[in-house]
Amino acid sequence: MKKPIIKIDKVKKAFNGNVVLDGISIEIEENEIFAIIGGSGTGKTTLLNTIIGFLRPDSGEVFFKDDNIFETSSTSQFRPVLENIETVKRKFGFAAQSPSFYSKLTVFENLDYFAALYNLTTEARLTNINTILDLVELDKARDVQAKNLSGGMQRRLDMACALVHDPDILILDEPTSDLDPMLARHIWKLIEKINKRGTTIIVATHDLSEIETICTRIAILSNAKIEHTGTMHELTSMLSRGLEIHLETYPGNYDKILKHLKDPLITEKENRGNKCVIHTAKPQKVLLKILNALSELDETLMEVNITKLSLSDVFSKITKKRMKKDEDKQNNKKEH
């Protein structure tokens, strides 16, 4: 059984009356890669900053597990982040959205400087730097000035800087932003590698392409709240309760097709312009009905796919749901 390493308890944070985090409660477990996904401006960075103690929540609290406390009760091992900032800084590594290092210092000089700020001895510094350089594959660029590194290398250097003191928890904020898919994939591989060394990773991202395969658990942040938290499987099952039938026909009168399909087995249907998507737990039965409907409506089947729900689908579903809720709320208000 996995043990939590961070407990976020009803954290609220607002900036100038604008609520960014509204009662967030999450538990992050040891050695997992915990992804926080959400659209731009949904509060991911605020949440990460609150976790590491850079932002004081308006209410609620963030706790971290401190192994150095020799307590019998596991709950008492959790200490509030804000009251133990120095310990948190030692236990946590943080890589912000934009790389954070001295561009005029070499890779080694940067790592050596930041390692020194963590009060590491010379020996420990050298050991850590060599290990990290090897890990992030920058050992050949150790004497290159940071400004001369490529985008991907700079990102890796940034992660190396965050790891130089060998933290228990690594927090990554948008680690693949501004990177091309190849480099992004490389970074995700690196994150996986780091995690395999025993480092708990909390990553906030809106790059959903890789995380569903890498991340242990995912939290979807929307409208200042955590909409759902769970493994990829849990999320997809919760949202789709089945599979998706992607249908492409000619002439493609999808509204008509969807209107025609009235079956309790169909949980959801949507027109995506060039195709229509039908959600069901029993794709075989539904598919038969779809084919009947198509012949009735003189639609020629061009392509049919039965797929599982992707993370981006889950995310867009949730986002849409939230938007719909908001719209309803607005409408209600207007009616009033």
Place this chain on the structure above:
Amino acid sequence: MKTSKIIKKNIKLLTRSRTSTLVLIFGPLLVIVLVGMSFSTSSFHLNIGVFSEKYSDLSNSFVDKLSSEGYSVTRYDTEELCIESVKEGQSHACIVFPADLVIENENSNVIKFHVDQSQINLVYLVMSTLSGSFGEKSSEISKDLTSTIVTTLFDTKTELDNSKNLITDILSKNSDLTTNSEKSISKLEDLDFDTGSVSDVDSAISDVRNKLDDLLDDSIELVEDGLDLVEAMEHYESEVNDSNAYMNDLDDITDNLNELNSTIKTKHNATARELNEFANEIIDTFDDLAKKLDEAGDVNKEVITKLNNIRDNSEELKQKSDELDTKIKELISNINSVQVTNIENIVTPIKTEINPVVKSQSNLGFLFPSLIVMLIMFIGLLLPSTLIIMEKNSKAYFRVFTTPTKSWLFVLATFLTSMIMIFFQIIIILTVSQFYFKINFMQSFFILFLSLIVIMTFFILLGMFLGYIFNTEEMAMLASVSLGTLFLLTSGIIFPLESMPQYILKYAKMNPVVLGSELFKKSILFGSDFNSVKGPLGYLTLFSIIILGVIFLIKKAGKLQFMFKKPSRMKIKKDWLIKQFDFGERKAKTLPEFIVSIQNMSDEKFHSLLKQDAIKDWLSLVHKNRYLATKIEGAKTRGNIVNVLVEELKRISEEKNKGKLKH
């Protein structure tokens, strides 16, 4: 079109960066205003120290003159103290008067000025101002002395003018005297004292006498002949017997006697005639003489009169001459009363001697302390501010923040970095100056070192302060340069501090550049000890501590603002409360709107808000009506609450109608 767009964009960017705009616009304005205020006067406030072993009226008059001209004059007990006051900067000049300063022929009257030549922009002004004052006084004295001489001269002239009549009188009298004398002489010369006739009388008398003598002789001869005859006759008595013979003899005798008688008669007649002639002659002569004597008597009378006149005139002349003599004596006495006759002392009664209180140096040597402070100031302001801004704007700033490093460590590290850089520069400059400009820094090395540390600390901390309050290098640089310029302009390096109004001067003396220059001057030029520098050292240390405190406050505030900003609970609650009560598309603001909001909200929301005391708190915090808030405290249902609120509305309405409600 494009230009106007670019201008608009530029103005927008500027106005949206409030700090930049404020510094850009108000920075230089502030500098101008402060500098303008500082140098709005046309006078100088100079402190003058004076010393004299014994003050005379003259030296006191000098001191009084200085006081009356607006100088602040302090009398010192010793010359050393007076000179020390110049070194200390308490006095701008020390004036040493000779004991018992009096303008005399023998005295050299040298007044010594001790000035601090390191105050290059002031020393010449002080010297010229004091020289002016003293020159004025000296001119006054010179004028007095000349005036005395000229007055004496004029008095003499007047006296001489006055004596002119006297002299004219004397001359006139003298002339009269001469004329009279000449006349008398002429008269006397004209007197005929020819005694020619008298000589004739004399010769005539002589002749007469001769003739009388001859007559006498003849008479005597006759007598003798008669006696002989008598004798012969007596003799003839015996011989009388011969009467013929006798008779012959007698005849002869008678003939002889007759002849003698005839001769005597002839002679007598001749003598009588001569005597008569002679008498006539004498009478003529005496007549002539009498006439002449008459004439002489007239002349004599006339001469006597003239001589009387002459005597009178002579007496008058003597009197006038005495008078003249007295006047001349008076004039001589007056001229002798002029004490100062030494031309040099009359032309320059007071001589001034300028003595620098420091060893003679080149102008660079005197300016060197201020130059060092300026250098430290500008590097101290620019370097740490740039370092901090670079760090703040660096990509690594956030990462540094994530490390367990105390904020004071960054402050210390930035401070030490700047300190090392400036110290390195200063060492180079001092070394070069020591060997090239021959400026000796070793005479008070400890004080110099201490001063360097304190001054560098202050300016570095000030630069760090600027670095922490600004966000861009440009703004920090502009602020540093503006502040540096302000410090420089009010430091006395360019314009003398003494030209500032008193109320600004006392603050300007606290200017770190002024304090720093003073410290360096004392250590480099005067070789002062610790006691004389503890004042400026103390001030700079105090300022440094204050700035350090402010830096920590800024860092703390910045950190709180950036990371741990926590709005007040009241504000959070108020914001939250406002959001809970909708009125249409907006939030309820007034009591009626609040009532409508309560009526329209869902049961779930109503009970939730009621549970959280939100309705009561809205009334208390948003509506600011505590009375009403306490009034609804007991109400548990929506109806009850609405009723209470409606009742309150009615009451307000009624009171409004009655005009009781003021607002």
